Amino acid sequence: MPIHTCHILSHERLSGDVYRLKFVSEPICRGAQPGQFVHIRADVQSDPLLPRPFSIHDIDREVMGVEILFQVVGSGTRILSSKRKGESIEVLGPLGRGFGVDHERRISVLVAGGIGLAPFPFLIKRLRESGHSVFVLAGWKTVEEIVGLERIESSGASVDVATEDGRRGSCGTVTKLLNTRLRAGDFGSESEIGLYACGPGAMLATVAHMARQYNVPCQVSLEERMACGVGACYGCAVLAADRENACPEYKLVCKDGPVFDMNEVCLK
Amino acid sequence: MPIHTCHILSHERLSGDVYRLKFVSEPICRGAQPGQFVHIRADVQSDPLLPRPFSIHDIDREVMGVEILFQVVGSGTRILSSKRKGESIEVLGPLGRGFGVDHERRISVLVAGGIGLAPFPFLIKRLRESGHSVFVLAGWKTVEEIVGLERIESSGASVDVATEDGRRGSCGTVTKLLNTRLRAGDFGSESEIGLYACGPGAMLATVAHMARQYNVPCQVSLEERMACGVGACYGCAVLAADRENACPEYKLVCKDGPVFDMNEVCLK
Amino acid sequence: MSVDLSVKVSAIRLRNPVLVASGTFGYGEEYADHIDVRKLGGIVTKSISLHPRPGNPPPRIAETPCGMLNAIGLANVGVHRFIEEKLPFLRSLDVPIIVNIACSTVSEYAEVAAILSECDGLAGIEINISCPNVEREGMAFGSDPSTAHTVVAAVRQATHLPVIAKLTPNVTDIVTIAQSVVDAGADAISLINTLVGMSIDINSRRPKLANITGGLSGPAIRPVALALVWKIVRLGTVPVIGVGGITTTEDALEFFIAGATAIQIGTGNFVDPRTPLRIIEELKTFLEEEGLESISELIGSLTIEP
Amino acid sequence: MSVDLSVKVSAIRLRNPVLVASGTFGYGEEYADHIDVRKLGGIVTKSISLHPRPGNPPPRIAETPCGMLNAIGLANVGVHRFIEEKLPFLRSLDVPIIVNIACSTVSEYAEVAAILSECDGLAGIEINISCPNVEREGMAFGSDPSTAHTVVAAVRQATHLPVIAKLTPNVTDIVTIAQSVVDAGADAISLINTLVGMSIDINSRRPKLANITGGLSGPAIRPVALALVWKIVRLGTVPVIGVGGITTTEDALEFFIAGATAIQIGTGNFVDPRTPLRIIEELKTFLEEEGLESISELIGSLTIEP
Numbered sequence A, B: 001m002p003i004h005t006c007h008i009l010s011h012e013r014l015s016g017d018v019y020r021l022k023f024v025s026e027p028i029c030r031g032a033q034p035g036q037f038v039h040i041r042a043d044v045q046s047d048p049l050l051p052r053p054f055s056i057h058d059i060d061r062e063v064m065g066v067e068i069l070f071q072v073v074g075s076g077t078r079i080l081s082s083k084r085k086g087e088s089i090e091v092l093g094p095l096g097r098g099f100g101v102d103h104e105r106r107i108s109v110l111v112a113g114g115i116g117l118a119p120f121p122f123l124i125k126r127l128r129e130s131g132h133s134v135f136v137l138a139g140w141k142t143v144e145e146i147v148g149l150e151r152i153e154s155s156g157a158s159v160d161v162a163t164e165d166g167r168r169g170s171c172g173t174v175t176k177l178l179n180t181r182l183r184a185g186d187f188g189s190e191s192e193i194g195l196y197a198c199g200p201g202a203m204l205a206t207v208a209h210m211a212r213q214y215n216v217p218c219q220v221s222l223e224e225r226m227a228c229g230v231g232a233c234y235g236c237a238v239l240a241a242d243r244e245n246a247c248p249e250y251k252l253v254c255k256d257g258p259v260f261d262m263n264e265v266c267l268k
Numbered sequence C, D: 001m002s003v004d005l006s007v008k009v010s011a012i013r014l015r016n017p018v019l020v021a022s023g024t025f026g027y028g029e030e031y032a033d034h035i036d037v038r039k040l041g042g043i044v045t046k047s048i049s050l051h052p053r054p055g056n057p058p059p060r061i062a063e064t065p066c067g068m069l070n071a072i073g074l075a076n077v078g079v080h081r082f083i084e085e086k087l088p089f090l091r092s093l094d095v096p097i098i099v100n101i102a103c104s105t106v107s108e109y110a111e112v113a114a115i116l117s118e119c120d121g122l123a124g125i126e127i128n129i130s131c132p133n134v135e136r137e138g139m140a141f142g143s144d145p146s147t148a149h150t151v152v153a154a155v156r157q158a159t160h161l162p163v164i165a166k167l168t169p170n171v172t173d174i175v176t177i178a179q180s181v182v183d184a185g186a187d188a189i190s191l192i193n194t195l196v197g198m199s200i201d202i203n204s205r206r207p208k209l210a211n212i213t214g215g216l217s218g219p220a221i222r223p224v225a226l227a228l229v230w231k232i233v234r235l236g237t238v239p240v241i242g243v244g245g246i247t248t249t250e251d252a253l254e255f256f257i258a259g260a261t262a263i264q265i266g267t268g269n270f271v272d273p274r275t276p277l278r279i280i281e282e283l284k285t286f287l288e289e290e291g292l293e294s295i296s297e298l299i300g301s302l303t304i305e306p
């Protein structure tokens, strides 16, 4: 899909530094898969120069709207956060390989760390359409950071929260919560479970570790610095699995991912 | 005066590409002389990097407002034009040497080419306060470009317009108009006249030429690319008068000017 | 009658003078879903070496003011897989294909050039001489006139294809280097490759690139590229292809006015994949508005007397 | 207890490590109405030559992406008027004053250094060796190790003041140049001076600078400056002063972490004259937040192992 100029339908600040922005794009609405991303330039300015990648948060077919959920961490996201309804942004996408819906395993457990929740509303829709039961475990450091949960709650998934400050849901990390739930067999039979995870690298490594322990498949959504977003610059490499001691081999997050099977890449 | 952050009081588009912006600055309001300029950064962005110089158009003591009149010609002025009321800009000033009010010559003739009208409302105020009679000759290429004239008309100066397309005022350049008026003795006795000119380089050279012919003093406001605006970088040099064949000597527009006596600099 | 954008870079005929730069456009296929690559003036491939190279560990890129650093490490599939897997698609486009080659020894350069010479449908070879020379303490081939001469002469001997030498800006005296590659038989010169740069994450106090330093590209370096292009154009030897920080038609025009016969878009593809095609269209408009019939009337039209 | 920002650049003691760069702060007085110049770590003057120089014809500056080009042409009042007209004010500030010198022959360099040595109240001399050497076809003194050595040795002989050699980035091998100026007796090295660049007005088809090419400065060049600073720091010979594109505290921190003992703000003064003072304040906050007692704990703290 060529890069195109997209009109902003709505833009709201959900919490201190997290925003939800909705823009119109018929091609993305029609073509996107959950877990894919869009490469966005807030403006035609040349500083920052490069587009910024964001997971597709949700799509709204009625208005051909595409949503992203993003956190302000630097100049690119700051400028994006200043865009108003009615203005436009430049969007390239949908890009990359999204989540595969595992039709053999109809109990889907989605694990999110912080803003890693971003791609899940769209994924939940797709999973529910395929008749899966969906459990979402979402973790944050503090209760103040919790954001975007209503969308998940109203999606028909059952939601469990973990906070490290213990002021909402279970106390501790989301991976600790996952472990508890898996151990207790809360989701159902292990042979029915498929894991989908998005969040910081360390969290993904822990989730993958548990997945191996419990012998369930796991898909992880990775992040890496990107330039082109389409596999042309070789910028967004991640080490392929089991390659640490051999001659290294790399995968490209933008083209081979951002969603990988946990066994394809080296997580740490 | 240190650089300071100034609140925008109003910002209006007067015509296709000309804007009038008013910001609050008590120090500039109190300290400025007509013909001085302010060095403005529309934002803390780093592209464009440098501040842009603008003449002080007018000041409004009641609200401590400072106005500039500017034309969009490139990225700096484009970004400035997008600033809204309530936002703020970074301002260094007042800078440079403004117009000297010649108390011996109480008939002031102001000649403006296009956006060169910018510094005149403030100058007219000062001249009128000093009891001068003020004539303004203002020229534009086409009638569509005429902008900012009401302010002059309501200032108590008598105004004469020239357009090159002949669709308003006299037909031709403003220097042709000046010549006609001087020849006809329309302003009064030559020994009473002082000329003040702002506009493109070629226009200033012609005005200076006439001033010599009619033996009247003339002050010209010059433009040159600026970096520091305070005389520190030596970037805004203009050739000093009568130096073309000798070892060159330069004046700095930001420190020695922007207003010069026509005999100080080499105009062409 | 419409304006003529065609140029000749030595024996390479281009329908229009806007190419995409090595390493920024993969093997052509990556952008094929996003723009009509058939309209490009030409495609310069990612640097190809004799054997496949995995490239450097991540992070490989970092953004800098109006620019970016990269330390990809010449990741590529190697010349054999290139010919098998990548070339058929490229050939199908009916666009001049220039293969950029990068090696660590002189004999490897010659070998890769010879292998490529056997292939149909290539328009030329661009030699990336900015790579570290493993035989000489990793110093870049292109930073010394005599090693630059050796590499270009070896490639020249190994192939009948037009040879473009791509120069590095990280040198004291680019003129001597340019002269030596021309003496060695280069048909054209492209410049510039990236400047050496570095960036540090102040929180972790680590370099932002795993490789510590990387190559700076993008609008930030455009003035440097333009100065060097103009310097080499003035030698009046071979055609010059301008590369470095071009993202708009105005940028491209600066290079043509300075005397570049063609240009390459690198980082500009990342900023907006439409960049090269937009420049091609807007060049036509510009020439029409200026009353020029062909781009060649613009090339080298810089006025330098006061 | 408050954090300690003081550093020693060889024998030059600075209360804080933030200086203003030559050519961007005039003779100190120009900015005195706008900021409290007494708070600066030090002031490096505009380059001074033996005789006054008018400088180049205008236009002398042009803006480029995240940077600017200048071709001021070393306009200055000459060493004698400097001492009479400019030095008294500078001396009154109680801030370390470093006089930057730029000449066209080796003997002029020595002469200017000797004249300055007679003055009270100077903290050091910075040698701008990027100037064209009129005795060698206008090649910059600093682009060759042996001419760089000659100039620095001549100045070293002529003065007891600490000598800082300011290097140009427009060279193939900055390490050799650095080693030669250290051998010649430089007490410290500052870098970088500007990169050579050019820009063209596409409407008039003329260079934007009357001088055709000029020096590129500003954030655009920061990655280049940082890479070179890090390279010279690793030699471990003399203290290094980092210059190039610093406009924020984060930028400054990159240079300290890479190992610069002090920094200079150049173009950053034009962007906002408060830049150096703001960085001084924010450095204190940063150190406090990191739990460091002095800037020296930060200097050279780059981690490069994975």
Ligand SMILES: Cc1cc2nc3c(=O)[nH]c(=O)nc-3n(C[C@H](O)[C@H](O)[C@H](O)COP(=O)(O)OP(=O)(O)OC[C@H]3O[C@@H](n4cnc5c(N)ncnc54)[C@H](O)[C@@H]3O)c2cc1C
Pocket (backbone or CB within 6 Å): A037, A048, A052, A053, A054, A055, A056, A068, A069, A070, A071, A072, A073, A074, A075, A076, A077, A078, A115, A118, A119, A222, A223, A224, A225, A226, A253, A258, C063
């Ligand atoms: C496939 C993909 C999907 C993403 N989806 C989302 C999303 O849905 N919502 C969201 O808020 N963010 C998402 N991100 C991260 C987002 O792209 C970065 O936060 C953004 O690019 C930062 O830009 P900036 O200019 O604000 O920050 P910068 O000033 O560029 O950097 C600020 C900090 O953010 C980190 N960072 C910047 N870019 C990346 C990146 N590409 N990957 C990892 N870390 C980075 C840097 O390490 C740096 O410390 C995604 C990233 C990828 C690769």
Ligand SMILES: Cc1cc2nc3c(=O)[nH]c(=O)nc-3n(C[C@H](O)[C@H](O)[C@H](O)COP(=O)(O)OP(=O)(O)OC[C@H]3O[C@@H](n4cnc5c(N)ncnc54)[C@H](O)[C@@H]3O)c2cc1C
Pocket (backbone or CB within 6 Å): B037, B048, B052, B053, B054, B055, B056, B068, B069, B070, B071, B072, B073, B074, B075, B076, B077, B078, B115, B118, B119, B222, B223, B224, B225, B226, B253, B258, D063
């Ligand atoms: C003392 C002084 C007072 C000024 N007062 C006013 C004013 O009251 N109203 C107003 O509209 N403009 C005024 N100008 C001109 C104004 O500063 C420029 O138009 C502005 O800097 C252009 O910035 P830009 O980024 O939009 O354009 P750029 O992209 O930088 O340049 C666009 C074009 O404008 C020309 N230009 C840019 N800067 C200057 C400059 N400093 N001097 C001359 N030409 C320039 C260039 O040649 C270029 O072709 C003044 C300039 C000076 C030096």
Ligand SMILES: Cc1cc2nc3c(=O)[nH]c(=O)nc-3n(C[C@H](O)[C@H](O)[C@H](O)COP(=O)(O)O)c2cc1C
Pocket (backbone or CB within 6 Å): A227, A233, A235, C021, C022, C023, C024, C046, C047, C070, C072, C074, C100, C102, C128, C166, C192, C193, C194, C216, C217, C218, C219, C221, C243, C244, C245, C246, C264, C265, C266, C267, C268
């Ligand atoms: C991510 C990236 C990868 C690159 N890889 C190569 C390469 O493999 N071979 C080469 O000769 N140049 C390579 N370059 C350099 C570009 O071809 C070009 O010379 C340089 O980026 C300057 O142009 P630009 O500013 O338009 O990007 C690469 C540049 C970038 C940004």
Ligand SMILES: Cc1cc2nc3c(=O)[nH]c(=O)nc-3n(C[C@H](O)[C@H](O)[C@H](O)COP(=O)(O)O)c2cc1C
Pocket (backbone or CB within 6 Å): B227, B233, B235, D021, D022, D023, D024, D046, D047, D070, D072, D074, D100, D102, D128, D166, D192, D193, D194, D216, D217, D218, D219, D221, D243, D244, D245, D246, D264, D265, D266, D267, D268
């Ligand atoms: C307008 C201007 C004038 C300069 N004049 C001099 C000079 O006279 N002597 C000198 O050694 N460096 C001079 N420089 C170089 C600066 O001191 C500094 O090395 C360079 O600009 C890089 O730093 P920056 O990016 O912070 O500006 C000048 C730079 C500029 C922008």
Ligand code: FES
Pocket (backbone or CB within 6 Å): A225, A226, A227, A228, A229, A230, A231, A232, A233, A234, A235, A236, A237, A252, A253, A254, A255
């Ligand atoms: S971002 Fe360019 S290859 Fe992935």
Ligand code: FES
Pocket (backbone or CB within 6 Å): B225, B226, B227, B228, B229, B230, B231, B232, B233, B234, B235, B236, B237, B252, B253, B254, B255
């Ligand atoms: S703008 Fe710096 S001296 Fe005038």
